[in-house]
Amino acid sequence: MDDKLNFQELDEILEKYRYDSTQIIPILQDTQAKYRYLPKEAFTYLSEKLGMTVAKIYSVATFYENFSLQPKGKYVIRSCDGTACHVRKSLPILERMRSELGLSATKVTTDDLMFTVETVSCFGACGFGPVITVNDEVYPTMTPEKASELLVKLRGEF
Amino acid sequence: MALTRDDLKNLVMTYKKSLDAQKKKIFVCAGTGCVAVGSLHIYDEFIRLMKEKEISCEVKLEREPHDDSVGIKKSGCHGFCEMGPMVRIEPEGWMYIKVTPKDCAEIIEKSVAANQFIERLGYQKEGQVYPTQEEIPFYKHQTRLVLEHCGRMDATSIGEYLALGGYAAFEKALFDMSPDEVVAEIVASNLRGRGGGGFLAGRKWTQVRQQKEPIKYIVCNGDEGDPGAFMDGSIMEGDPHRMLEGMMIASIACGASEGYIYVRAEYPLSVSRLGMAISQARECGLLGKNILGSGHDFDIKICKGAGAFVCGEGSALTASIEGKRGMPRVKPPRTVEHGLFGKPTVLNNVETFANVPLIIQNGAKWYKSIGPEKSPGTKTFALTGNIGNTGLIEVPMGMTLRQVIFDIGGGISGGADFKAVQIGGPSGGCLTKDQLDLPLDFDSLKKAGAMIGSGGLVVMDENTCMVEVARFFMNFTKNESCGKCVPCREGTKRMLEILERIVAGQGEIEDLDMMLDLADTIKATALCGLGKTATSPVVGTIKNFRQEYEAHILEKRCPANVCQKLKRITIDKELCHGCSKCANSCPVGAITGKIKEPFVIDIEK
Numbered sequence: 001m002d003d004k005l006n007f008q009e010l011d012e013i014l015e016k017y018r019y020d021s022t023q024i025i026p027i028l029q030d031t032q033a034k035y036r037y038l039p040k041e042a043f044t045y046l047s048e049k050l051g052m053t054v055a056k057i058y059s060v061a062t063f064y065e066n067f068s069l070q071p072k073g074k075y076v077i078r079s080c081d082g083t084a085c086h087v088r089k090s091l092p093i094l095e096r097m098r099s100e101l102g103l104s105a106t107k108v109t110t111d112d113l114m115f116t117v118e119t120v121s122c123f124g125a126c127g128f129g130p131v132i133t134v135n136d137e138v139y140p141t142m143t144p145e146k147a148s149e150l151l152v153k154l155r156g157e158f
Numbered sequence: 159m160a161l162t163r164d165d166l167k168n169l170v171m172t173y174k175k176s177l178d179a180q181k182k183k184i185f186v187c188a189g190t191g192c193v194a195v196g197s198l199h200i201y202d203e204f205i206r207l208m209k210e211k212e213i214s215c216e217v218k219l220e221r222e223p224h225d226d227s228v229g230i231k232k233s234g235c236h237g238f239c240e241m242g243p244m245v246r247i248e249p250e251g252w253m254y255i256k257v258t259p260k261d262c263a264e265i266i267e268k269s270v271a272a273n274q275f276i277e278r279l280g281y282q283k284e285g286q287v288y289p290t291q292e293e294i295p296f297y298k299h300q301t302r303l304v305l306e307h308c309g310r311m312d313a314t315s316i317g318e319y320l321a322l323g324g325y326a327a328f329e330k331a332l333f334d335m336s337p338d339e340v341v342a343e344i345v346a347s348n349l350r351g352r353g354g355g356g357f358l359a360g361r362k363w364t365q366v367r368q369q370k371e372p373i374k375y376i377v378c379n380g381d382e383g384d385p386g387a388f389m390d391g392s393i394m395e396g397d398p399h400r401m402l403e404g405m406m407i408a409s410i411a412c413g414a415s416e417g418y419i420y421v422r423a424e425y426p427l428s429v430s431r432l433g434m435a436i437s438q439a440r441e442c443g444l445l446g447k448n449i450l451g452s453g454h455d456f457d458i459k460i461c462k463g464a465g466a467f468v469c470g471e472g473s474a475l476t477a478s479i480e481g482k483r484g485m486p487r488v489k490p491p492r493t494v495e496h497g498l499f500g501k502p503t504v505l506n507n508v509e510t511f512a513n514v515p516l517i518i519q520n521g522a523k524w525y526k527s528i529g530p531e532k533s534p535g536t537k538t539f540a541l542t543g544n545i546g547n548t549g550l551i552e553v554p555m556g557m558t559l560r561q562v563i564f565d566i567g568g569g570i571s572g573g574a575d576f577k578a579v580q581i582g583g584p585s586g587g588c589l590t591k592d593q594l595d596l597p598l599d600f601d602s603l604k605k606a607g608a609m610i611g612s613g614g615l616v617v618m619d620e621n622t623c624m625v626e627v628a629r630f631f632m633n634f635t636k637n638e639s640c641g642k643c644v645p646c647r648e649g650t651k652r653m654l655e656i657l658e659r660i661v662a663g664q665g666e667i668e669d670l671d672m673m674l675d676l677a678d679t680i681k682a683t684a685l686c687g688l689g690k691t692a693t694s695p696v697v698g699t700i701k702n703f704r705q706e707y708e709a710h711i712l713e714k715r716c717p718a719n720v721c722q723k724l725k726r727i728t729i730d731k732e733l734c735h736g737c738s739k740c741a742n743s744c745p746v747g748a749i750t751g752k753i754k755e756p757f758v759i760d761i762e763k
Contacts, residue, residue: 022481025464029423063483063640065465066423082385083580083616084542086630121467121634123424124388125191126542127239127549136426138194 005041009034014049021050024060028067036076037068073109073116075154078133082122090130094119096144097132100151114155161443162451163333166325169442172221173321180216180229182270183248185309189235189395190388190427196258197243203259204230207266219317228270231318234396236309237550238296241281246291246309253291254279296547299565301528303536304512305552308396313431316438319399325444327515331407332452335518340411341367344514346522348534353379353470353507354585354611355687356533356600359514362504365494366412369502374414376405376456377498379475379507380421380428383467384583385634387614389538390508392550394421394428397512398435402458404511406444407518408504409456417458418498420475423465432460467584467638471686472497472505474640485642486686507612509538529555533599543580543616546571553598560594563617574619578702582611584631584638585691587698588624607698609691623720624703625710629657631695635688646689649680653696661721665711670700731756 013030017023047054061067079094109116128140186201208215214227236244241255268274281288288294312318345360382390439445447455461479468474469484476498478484497503517525526534538552546568578588587608636650677693684690716724734756741749751757
């Protein structure tokens with residue numbers, strides 16, 4: 001993806017929240033929804049428009065787990081590691097996906113920006129654990145084998 | 159649009175007529191769990207088939223009643239998640255489990271058109287078929303009050319909520335009671351906050367009411383971050399109006415005109431259903447300025463969390479709504495004096511607010527008749543882990559763990575033995591076999607070193623390693639520590655390091671005392687509840703499962719055979735044909751046996 005920002009889109013977001021700096025979290029959420037991460041350029045632009053220092057915005061963006069300063073993959077796969085999924089053996093699924101994609105706990109996105117694999121604490125679909133989500137769609141009762149098949153399918157769709 | 163009390167009454171009447179005109183109702187579960195296994199396809203298939211067969215069906219409750227039509231509804235979570243996707247047929251109360259789109263035609267043909275129960279789709283256990291929801295053992299022992307509408311109402315329709323008696327408590331509080339009377343009723347009910355601490359809701363409300371500050375806020379904590387807990391999410395998705403009604407009543411009681419709901423971003427369905435519910439309530443004149451001509455103003459906004467567990471803590475949550483890093487601050491002053499934007503704030507969780515309309519409607523005396531006097535009412539629990547019936551349940555306070563796990567939960571899945579139950583999430587503790595007869599209420603659990611917390615019950619069988627579970631929770635709290643105070647930031651990190659060493663077989667026996675020491679210090683010095691309780695799972699497991707820690711440390715053995723580094727290889731007697739291939743290739747000659755009989759490994763070699 002190109003790093004050039006479309007400031008008009010950011011203006012629309014700012015407009016929606018009436019340039020209110022206490023709304024910085026939803027503003028960043030909407031920005032991230034557009035670009036799948038928070039591009040550097042957005043910080044300076046938002047800082048000017050909201051009258052907040054870049055440092056302040058940066059401090060919010062780095063505190064919350066859902067914000068990413070790195071580009072994310074086309075498919076963001078979240079593996080649930082909540083207690084319920086954990087006792088139903090969610091770890092082997094995560095390990096399988098990481099090993100097949102060459103990812104680790106520190107390297108979460110593939111170089112071709114196809115896949116991002118992260119863990120998450122609970123989706124509230126514990127009855128069907130272990131679960132993973134791909135771009136917010138929930139896949140229930142996973143196994144390492146099913147996860148491999150899913151990766152193959154997603155690759156084919158690209 | 160309802161503008162006066164009478165308008166509202168008329169609106170309720172018309173919706174009630176409309177609902178009564180639906181002789182048959184099909185409820186398709188549209189909770190997060192069932193949606194994940196395809197329940198929305200079933201919903202679509204029902205509508206498609208009805209149209210094809212030209213059966214009059216309604217997906218929306220109209221103000222003009224149609225005679226004799228079939229209502230098809232997306233309901234909230236039915237609770238019996240393990241059996242999803244679920245479909246309930248009313249008026250009979252039939253419950254169909256594990257339904258697929260292929261079953262829809264048969265359901266319409268038999269259950270809707272011919273009033274026949276389809277046996278093969280019903281819940282069966284030990285040869286017995288249970289046609290109605292109420293007969294199924296999972297439901298039979300429950301008391302569903304907060305969840306009464308979940309699964310029995312179109313979760314996206316204010317009309318149905320009104321037709322079922324919703325917002326009557328709000329109307330009563332608004333017109334027939336004074337704010338002092340509302341507060342007094344909540345105080346008298348002994349309602350305790352369902353978010354974890356069990357603080358008396360009435361006391362909180364009284365304190366906020368007493369503040370002289372003209373601006374006050376009502377905040378609902380829907381940041382249910384505990385792994386393995388999904389009750390609040392299910393209420394927000396399944397019966398959003400009930401929770402809004404509770405907040406509205408609180409606004410009358412405390413004189414607040416603005417409310418916020420803080421929902422975690424991992425619950426997209428809750429966010430959208432709440433948004434829908436708020437705009438419906440606004441349209442009916444239940445939210446906004448001069449509500450129903452009473453002179454009372456109140457409106458609600460939704461704030462989406464951005465993924466920080468610590469934001470479930472009061473002062474961190476308000477900081478997050480204000481657009482700051484969600485870090486807790488030193489207390490006092492407490493939220494009731496200095497909350498959101500520095501103003502007095504009532505902060506309760508979803509389930510607490512959902513209890514409020516019931517209390518106002520039926521009175522404090524009725525409420526106190528359920529469960530123990532000091533912890534009255536019901537509690538919802540998310541029953542998960544190695545248990546037969548995973549799901550969302552609601553039981554009177556004071557029910558024993560044994561009843562919950564074995565009568566409702568159907569015991570341990572897969573035939574293994576019960577080992578422990580983790581209650582109260584990362585802040586809670588593990589209860590063992592000896593504590594199965596403990597009544598579940600705030601006080602008795604506290605005495606046992608655990609807590610109800612938000613209500614996650616994760617059942618673990620004998621194949622679970624308790625040391626690994628402690629490591630899991632410590633890893634969670636370490637990751638979620640906001641980093642503001644040293645005891646929590648550094649302490650959880652050091653404890654995690656020790657636990658990681660132990661599960662890797664490099665622990666020393668002194669580590670146990672060291673961890674207990676650290677736990678004392680962290681508990682005494684951490685800034686907020688997250689830090690203060692972060693060590694509970696470790697302290698609890700050392701206390702109850704010390705022998706497992708010792709096996710890891712002294713014998714370098716994981717009794718549950720879970721910890722990777724301590725894993726031992728065994729030969730499955732059932733599968734071994736006795737081909738001797740393994741014995742021939744073992745470099746140390748540890749495998750012996752007779753041909754065509756199962757071989758054995760001598761681990762000592």
